[in-house]
Amino acid sequence: MKVGIVGLPQTGKKTLFRVLTGSGAADQGGQSKPLPGTADIVDERFDKLVEMYEPKKETRARIDLVLLPKIEQETIAKGDIFQHIVDVDALCHVVRSFEDEAVYHASGSVEPVRDVEMINSEFLMHDQIFVEKRIERLETALKKIKDERQAKEFDLMKRIQVHLEEEQPLRLMQFSEEEDLLIRSYPFITRKELILVFNVSEDDLGDKTVLERVAAHCREQKMEAMAVSAQVESEIAQLDSEEEKKEFRVDLGIEEPALGILTRLCLKALGRMSFFTVGEDEVHQWLVRTGSTAPEAAGAIHSDLQKGFIRAEVIKYGELLEYGSEAELKKQGKLYVQGKDYIVEEGDILNIRFNV
Numbered sequence: 001m002k003v004g005i006v007g008l009p010q011t012g013k014k015t016l017f018r019v020l021t022g023s024g025a026a027d028q029g030g031q032s033k034p035l036p037g038t039a040d041i042v043d044e045r046f047d048k049l050v051e052m053y054e055p056k057k058e059t060r061a062r063i064d065l066v067l068l069p070k071i072e073q074e075t076i077a078k079g080d081i082f083q084h085i086v087d088v089d090a091l092c093h094v095v096r097s098f099e100d101e102a103v104y105h106a107s108g109s110v111e112p113v114r115d116v117e118m119i120n121s122e123f124l125m126h127d128q129i130f131v132e133k134r135i136e137r138l139e140t141a142l143k144k145i146k147d148e149r150q151a152k153e154f155d156l157m158k159r160i161q162v163h164l165e166e167e168q169p170l171r172l173m174q175f176s177e178e179e180d181l182l183i184r185s186y187p188f189i190t191r192k193e194l195i196l197v198f199n200v201s202e203d204d205l206g207d208k209t210v211l212e213r214v215a216a217h218c219r220e221q222k223m224e225a226m227a228v229s230a231q232v233e234s235e236i237a238q239l240d241s242e243e244e245k246k247e248f249r250v251d252l253g254i255e256e257p258a259l260g261i262l263t264r265l266c267l268k269a270l271g272r273m274s275f276f277t278v279g280e281d282e283v284h285q286w287l288v289r290t291g292s293t294a295p296e297a298a299g300a301i302h303s304d305l306q307k308g309f310i311r312a313e314v315i316k317y318g319e320l321l322e323y324g325s326e327a328e329l330k331k332q333g334k335l336y337v338q339g340k341d342y343i344v345e346e347g348d349i350l351n352i353r354f355n356v
Contacts, residue, residue: 001089001090001270002064002087002089003195004065004085004092005067005068006085006092006119007095007096007119008070008095008096008115009070010103011095011199012098012230012231013094015231016197016199016228016233017067019230019234019259020037020065020259021039034066034084034087036064036065037064037066038062039062039063039065040061040263041061041267041274041287042257042260042263043260046283046285049276052278053279053280055278055280055281056280056282057282058282058283059282061286061287063263063267068084069084071122086187089192090192090193090195090266090269091193092197092262093116094199095197096115097110097201098200098204112214113217116196116214120221121167123190126187127190128161128165135158138153139154152178152182153183160173160183164190169190169194169221169222170191171192171194193224194221194224195224195226195262195265196218196225196226197226197227197262198210198227198228199228199229200228202231202232204227205232205253205254207227208227210227211226224265224268224269226262226265229258232252233257233259236257271289272290273289273290274288275288275346275347275350276349277349277351288300291343293341294312294342295309296344297312297344297348298354307356308354308355309353310355312337312339312351313336314337314348315334315336315349315350316336316348316349320349
C-alpha cells in the first residue's frame with residue numbers, strides 16, 4: 001500500500017518528502033520519475049511502550065511513500081503524471097500556502113483553495129475521459145454481441161458518467177461487490193482517498209484560516225486536511241536529539257508533530273490501523289486493515305500464527321497506562337482472552353497463542 005505525494009511546482013512537496021523519509025533523493029533536480037521512500041509511523045503510544053518495557057529491540061511500523069513528478073501543463077498534456085498517480089493507493093496533495101517573493105508560483109499568486117480546485121478538476125477530467133472512451137467501446141461491442149457482463153458494465157459506466165458530470169469524485173459513490181469487481185482494475189483517480197497538506201510559513205503555524213476555508217468542502221468531498229510548515233519540520237529534523245526537537249516545538253507552540261498527524265491521516269486513507277506486541281526482547285508496532293480479526297492480525301506477524309491460531313491475549317493500551325504493568329492488569333482482571341471472531345481495535349496489545 002503506497003501513498004503518492006503530489007503537487008504543483010514550488011509547493012514544498014520535496015522538502016516534506018525528505019523530512020518524512022530521511023531521503024536525500026528529494027534534493028535532485030529535474031525529477032521525471034516517481035521517487036520511492038518509506039517513513040516511520042510517528043506514534044506516541046509506541047514511544048511510551050518502549051519506555052515501559054525497555055526492550056532490546058524496537059520496531060516502528062512504516063508506510064510506503066512515493067514522490068510523484070510535479071503537476072504542470074506539460075505532464076498533464078503527456079498524461080504521464082496520471083499513470084504515476086494510478087499506481088498509488090491514496091494521495092497526499094501538498095498545497096502552497098506560504099508567501100515568498102523569492103519562490104515563484106505557477107499561477108502567479110498564492111491562492112491555496114484555487115489550487116486545490118484546479119487539481120481536483122484535472123483528476124475529475126481524467127476519469128471523465130476514461131469513462132467516455134470506455135462507454136464508446138462497450139457500445140460498439142454490445143452492437144456486435146449481447147454480453148450480460150458488458151451490459152452491466154455499460155449501465156454502471158453511464159451512472160459513473162452522470163456522477164462525474166456533477167463534479168463529484170468517485171470516492172463518494174457507493175458500489176456493490178459485483179460493481180467493484182467490474183471496475184477495480186480501471187485507472188480511476190477520484191476513487192482514491194485524498195489528503196490535503198497546506199504548506200504554511202512559520203508565522204502562520206497556529207493560523208487555522210485556510211483549514212476553516214476548506215472544512216465544508218472537505219466534508220462534502222470526503223477529503224482530509226492539515227497544515228504543516230515543511231521548512232520548519234525540515235529544521236526540526238536536523239536537530240541532534242529528541243529533547244532539542246521537543247523544545248523547538250514548544251517554543252513554536254506546536255502541540256503535536258505535524259508528521260505524526262500526517263502519517264495518521266495516511267493510515268486512515270489506506271484503511272489501516274496499529275496494534276502492538278510487547279516484551280523485554282522487542283516492542284513492535286504492526287499495521288493491519290481496519291476491521292481485521294485476531295487471526296488476521298496474527299497473520300500480519302507471521303503466517304504460522306494465523307494458521308495455528310488458538311487465542312489472543314489482549315491488553316488495552318489505555319488500561320496498561322492506567323494500571324502501570326501487566327501484573328497489575330491481571331490482578332484487576334483486565335487481561336482479555338479473545339477467540340477467532342474478535343475484531344482487533346486500534347492500539348490493542350496482542351499476545352498470540354498458537355500451535356502449528
